[in-house]
Structure formats: structure tokens, C-alpha cells
Amino acid sequence: MRHILxxxxxxxxxxxxxxxxxxxxxxxxxxxxxxxxxxPPARVADVAGLCAEEKIGVTSVALxxxxxxxxxPWFELSLGWRRYWVRLVPDWSASASLSASAHRxxxxxxxxxxxxxxxxxxxxxxxxxxxxxxIVRTYVAADVPSRWIPICDKVDxxxxxxxxxxxxxxxxxxxxxxxxxxxxxxxxRRPETRTVGYRLGxxxxxxxxxxxxxxxxxxxxxxxxxSMALSYVTHMIPFEKVKRYIRLRAVExx
Numbered sequence: 001m002r003h004i005l006x007x008x009x010x011x012x013x014x015x016x017x018x019x020x021x022x023x024x025x026x027x028x029x030x031x032x033x034x035x036x037x038x039x040p041p042a043r044v045a046d047v048a049g050l051c052a053e054e055k056i057g058v059t060s061v062a063l064x065x066x067x068x069x070x071x072x073p074w075f076e077l078s079l080g081w082r083r084y085w086v087r088l089v090p091d092w093s094a095s096a097s098l099s100a101s102a103h104r105x106x107x108x109x110x111x112x113x114x115x116x117x118x119x120x121x122x123x124x125x126x127x128x129x130x131x132x133x134x135i136v137r138t139y140v141a142a143d144v145p146s147r148w149i150p151i152c153d154k155v156d157x158x159x160x161x162x163x164x165x166x167x168x169x170x171x172x173x174x175x176x177x178x179x180x181x182x183x184x185x186x187x188x189r190r191p192e193t194r195t196v197g198y199r200l201g202x203x204x205x206x207x208x209x210x211x212x213x214x215x216x217x218x219x220x221x222x223x224x225x226x227s228m229a230l231s232y233v234t235h236m237i238p239f240e241k242v243k244r245y246i247r248l249r250a251v252e253x254x
Contacts, residue, residue, distance in 0.1 A: 009147035018064030030142030080235035129176035151231030
């Protein structure tokens with residue numbers, strides 16, 4: 001069992017080509033423990049085609065790849081340069097105690113390498129950070145042959161220190177308040193937002209103080225830890241707008 005998200009990146013699998021019918025074979029399936037990942041009711045309408053007043057719990061995932069776009073009711077999830085199709089169906093078993101109705105999340109990718117980051121996107125970290133925090137602390141009951149850090153698609157990670165992706169970054173992603181302001185700082189440049197970001201260790205400069213003439217970034221930028229946290233969700237944010245604030249000097253060469 002491995003974490004869905006670890007200091008080495010998102011759990012990533014080499015999957016088989018499958019038919020878009022969830023009842024067909026060859027899906028790579030795995031359970032989630034110790035508790036389901038909760039999905040807000042609004043997502044249920046999108047991904048399951050159902051109207052729900054209560055949250056549902058993703059108790060397992062199944063992954064596959066397809067050479068062509070699947071027909072509805074598959075929901076297309078475009079995360080930056082990554083593309084997925086997702087679908088929720090009732091699950092008839094679970095490997096953990098239930099806090100919501102059990103469902104299986106099916107993820108289709110346009111290539112044979114598929115990852116579990118759609119769980120994070122469906123949990124809506126901007127509005128429901130506690131659900132996204134649970135993903136960081138949830139295990140996937142399956143062999144994980146590789147890991148994927150999205151920033152490494154944009155930056156030569158071989159030029160970065162090997163210990164830069166640490167457990168402190170996981171702690172940041174699993175803190176509802178820090179996660180909320182991490183995303184908010186991407187879009188919100190107001191001084192009061194940056195002040196909170198500074199207090200939480202996300203932003204380098206307190207807007208209330210006079211900048212030092214020696215400051216490389218007098219208006220501030222993301223701290224190194226916050227930059228690393230963003231590196232796991234680079235495909236979920238407008239990267240071209242935020243890369244100037246991320247403390248990865250390698251991005252300046254792209």
C-alpha cells in the first residue's frame with residue numbers, strides 16, 4: 001500500500017486499453033484505505049449523472065486507457081496539458097469503514113500511463129480543502145510502479161536538489177487552511193491575501209513592510225516549500241501566469 005500522493009509524486013500506473021463500458025475487463029483496480037475519499041454533491045451530478053444531496057465516498061479506483069474519446073456519460077476532465085475522462089458508479093465492496101455511500105471512480109487516459117491526480121481535482125481543493133487534505137493521507141492498495149510530479153514536465157528536475165520534495169510539502173498540502181491560501185495566492189494578488197500567505201509561510205514578503213533594496217523579488221514570491229507544493233498541482237493552475245512567482249529558477253529557461 002502506498003500513498004496516493006507522496007514526496008516522489010502522484011501514484012502512476014501503466015494501464016491496459018479498455019472499452020468505455022466499466023463492465024468490460026482489463027481495468028486496473030485498486031482500493032482506497034483507511035477511509036473513502038469524499039466527493040462533494042456537485043461533482044456527483046457532473047461525474048455520475050445523478051442528483052445528490054449528500055456526499056459520496058470513492059472507495060476504489062479503476063484505470064484504463066482509450067485511443068478515442070469515450071461517449072457520454074463520461075465526464076472530460078482537462079487539467080492543463082493533461083486530459084482524463086472520469087465516471088462514478090456504485091461500488092459493491094469496500095476495504096474500509098464507510099462514511100458515505102460507496103462508489104468506484106473510473107479514470108480513462110489517452111495514453112497507457114495514468115495517474116490518480118483526478119481525485120484531487122474532483123475533491124475541489126478551492127472550496128473543499130478538507131477533502132483534498134484527505135487524499136494526501138490516503139493509501140492506495142495496489143503496487144505503484146512509478147511516481148509523477150507535474151512540474152517535472154515543465155522543468156528539468158534533474159537540476160533540482162534531491163531532497164527538495166519533502167514531507168513538509170505534504171504537510172502543507174494536507175493543511176486545509178494552507179491549501180486554501182496556496183491556491184488563492186495564485187489568483188488573488190491583494191495585500192491582505194499576501195499578508196495571510198506570509199503568516200502561513202507561503203509567501204516571502206509581508207506587504208505591510210517597506211521592501212529592502214536588496215530584495216530579489218521586492219513584491220514577494222512563493223516560499224520554497226509553497227513552490228514545491230504547487231509543483232504537485234502545476235497541471236491544475238494557470239502555470240504561465242504563476243511561474244514568475246515560483247522559486248524554481250529553472251522555469252526561467254523554459
